[in-house]
Amino acid sequence: MEIVNDFGTSLLDDAFKGYYLHSKGIGVIGGGVGLVSVATCSTPVVSGENYPVIAVKFPGFTQLYKGDQSASLYTWVFYIEEAFKSVPFEYFIFKEALPGHALGTGLLVLKNAQDQVIYDSDANYLNVVDVIYTPYNQPITRSYGTDHTYAICVTQPMVRRVTADTPGGWGRVDPFGAKITSGGTGIFQEWTYRTSSGGDPTPPPGGNVWAGFLVADVTSF
Structure with a gap:
């Protein structure tokens, strides 16, 4: 199956690759020696997956301070603008949409030759x-x-x-x-x-x- 636009350009087919929303949460805001305010976010490591993408929603300035990976956890620490440290630091973690990443419950579902879901309109993909x-x-x-x-x-x-x-x-x-x-x-x-x-x-x-x-x-x- 393939979806094309009016110009014949392929928009979606069974070779689709992307990142989908795996989890979201509120970062833990704190400080430390030499640090004014930082927000820390984390998610478990799953064997065999590529490094995830993290997007943050925050009304003040932010910049990545560091990102770490242990055997069990990805952790990101962000500089944040001091004046907004009382505001929730929202984060969204996107992981690679490997075959079988979704349940296939959406109105539009694409599967590969192995009957694995590769696109599901019910999934939230990185846009x-x-x-x-x-x-x-x-x-x-x-x-x-x-x-x-x-x-x-x-x-x-x-x-x-x-x-x-x-x-x-x-x-x-x-x-x-x-x-x-x-x-x-x-x-x-x-x-x-x-x-x-x-x-x-x-x-x-x-x-x-x-x-x-x-x-x-x-x-x-």
Whole structure:
């Protein structure tokens, strides 16, 4: 079976590959030595699967601080804008839509030759609506409107830092973050996460270091 548009372009067939919503939740907000506010999210590791995609919905700036994988757990820690630390940090975890990932209960279901479900309209698939690369010193804004709900995936983290007087510490941390306001405006720019010493972080050589983001529509999730 194959679905094509008016121009004969294949939109969906039994070779479909993508990512589907596996789980969602609220991140745990906390702090730590040298950290102002961070949000931590996690999901169990399943043997044989590829690394999942995480998208976050939060009204303040956020940027990925680190991602870890143990034998049993994927864990992500995000820098978050201090002024919004009392607001829930929502996350959506998407996993690879391997054959048999869905129950096949939707109005439209596609199966492969082994009778395994490869597409199910009842499943919530990752729907990317925008790709953003933010170069040094060049803020970017986008208007997404308020008819849909959006979340952000960090594809390429970028943070500038200045060392503190204490050896091994960071006196100032400036992530290149992203947020989507309640009015549907996406803002992608550098912001000061913490500062305890003077000085501006050294610009990247040639200004050629970028932060990368995907914007996903999570309206029905």
